[in-house]
Amino acid sequence: MNRTLLFVGAGARTDSWINAFAEVAPEIDFQPYEPGQDVSDVPYCLAWKAPPGIWPAMKNLKIIFGIGAGVDRLLADSSLPRDVPLVRMVEPELTRGMVEYVLWQCLFHHRKVWELEAAQSCSTWRPHSYPAPWDRTIGIMGLGELGSAAAERLVEFGFTVRGWSRTPKSLPKVESFFGADQLPAFLSKTEILVCLLPLTADTRGILNAALFAQLPRRASIINAARGGHLVEADLSAAMASGQINAATLDVFETEPLPPEHPFWSTERLYITPHNASITDPRSAAWRIAKQIAKFEAGEGLDHVVDCARGY
Numbered sequence: 001m002n003r004t005l006l007f008v009g010a011g012a013r014t015d016s017w018i019n020a021f022a023e024v025a026p027e028i029d030f031q032p033y034e035p036g037q038d039v040s041d042v043p044y045c046l047a048w049k050a051p052p053g054i055w056p057a058m059k060n061l062k063i064i065f066g067i068g069a070g071v072d073r074l075l076a077d078s079s080l081p082r083d084v085p086l087v088r089m090v091e092p093e094l095t096r097g098m099v100e101y102v103l104w105q106c107l108f109h110h111r112k113v114w115e116l117e118a119a120q121s122c123s124t125w126r127p128h129s130y131p132a133p134w135d136r137t138i139g140i141m142g143l144g145e146l147g148s149a150a151a152e153r154l155v156e157f158g159f160t161v162r163g164w165s166r167t168p169k170s171l172p173k174v175e176s177f178f179g180a181d182q183l184p185a186f187l188s189k190t191e192i193l194v195c196l197l198p199l200t201a202d203t204r205g206i207l208n209a210a211l212f213a214q215l216p217r218r219a220s221i222i223n224a225a226r227g228g229h230l231v232e233a234d235l236s237a238a239m240a241s242g243q244i245n246a247a248t249l250d251v252f253e254t255e256p257l258p259p260e261h262p263f264w265s266t267e268r269l270y271i272t273p274h275n276a277s278i279t280d281p282r283s284a285a286w287r288i289a290k291q292i293a294k295f296e297a298g299e300g301l302d303h304v305v306d307c308a309r310g311y
């Protein structure tokens with residue numbers, strides 16, 4: 001049985017993946033891709049960004065595994081075969097890391113840490129006020145694997161939580177909104193907006209001036225999804241006008257964020273380098289091996305992307 005898993009990680013911690021498969025899934029023949037390699041018999045591929053032209057050469061491909069939860073980069077390649085199942089990454093460490101990031105940043109914005117930084121910078125003892133968590137409304141765009149787990153944790157913490165998705169959802173103590181018609185109602189009371197949407201044709205550029213104008217004045221934005229969701233110039237203008245008071249961005253249209261980008265020096269704009277959460281190779285290797293075993297036993301795969309929908 002050919003169990004080759006070709007790894008086209010493009011800088012995605014190759015050694016950790018080699019060690020992870022050796023340790024938890026030795027039955028898988030894990031092969032980092034070498035330029036020029038004959039890939040015609042490869043049945044399985046694990047990819048983040050694939051080198052141009054590689055897909056048509058994999059003539060016996062049976063499953064493509066995405067290294068990340070988001071598959072927008074893979075789907076952007078028109079040569080990616082649409083008739084081979086594309087499985088996105090869902091694993092508990094990735095979810096836990098994102099929940100931790102969202103909680104950290106929501107508390108940061110809730111407590112307005114920049115006011116403490118300003119006071120400390122001039123050695124001033126200046127107690128500032130902030131509401132109880134239940135008097136703070138946090139809105140999460142995207143109530144999928146990550147958004148729903150983050151919402152659950154924020155509810156446990158006592159925040160007033162609302163969520164927005166494409167289809168209706170029912171989550172304990174989360175006021176849920178869905179579809180374009182309900183977006184304005186969702187935004188109207190959201191003081192801290194967290195974006196955890198997939199990047200698709202429908203969601204590209206959704207964090208724009210029109211959306212910011214529908215939030216309460218001096219709201220905060222946290223984008224942990226994709227840079228393509230945000231119209232960067234609109235955020236700069238909304239922060240300059242005071243409509244948006246503060247932001248945390250983990251993802252950018254261009255990554256790494258170029259040194260000359262104005263975001264680096266925008267007050268109350270906090271930058272993390274696309275590491276809100278990272279796939280854990282050991283946990284992922286174990287899950288990929290299980291999925292391959294299921295496939296070989298003729299069973300269905302989990303977390304298969306609907307390529308037409310884009311997530």
Ligand code: NAP
Pocket residue numbers: 068069070071094098141142143144145146147164165166167168179196197198199200202203224225226250251274275276277278311
């Ligand atoms: P997911 O399980 O597929 O959930 C996506 C959610 O977005 C679903 O609730 C879906 O609604 C909603 N959605 C999609 N299109 C929509 C639309 N047009 N209008 C309203 N709602 C829409 O995805 P996930 O695993 O939670 O991951 C979300 C994203 O996080 C990924 O795509 C990736 O870009 C990003 N991410 C970033 C990092 C990082 O380190 N920064 C790490 C991991 C993931 P339905 O449920 O109704 O379909």
Ligand code: GLV
Pocket residue numbers: 067068069070071089277279
């Ligand atoms: C990271 O950005 C992911 O999509 O998992």
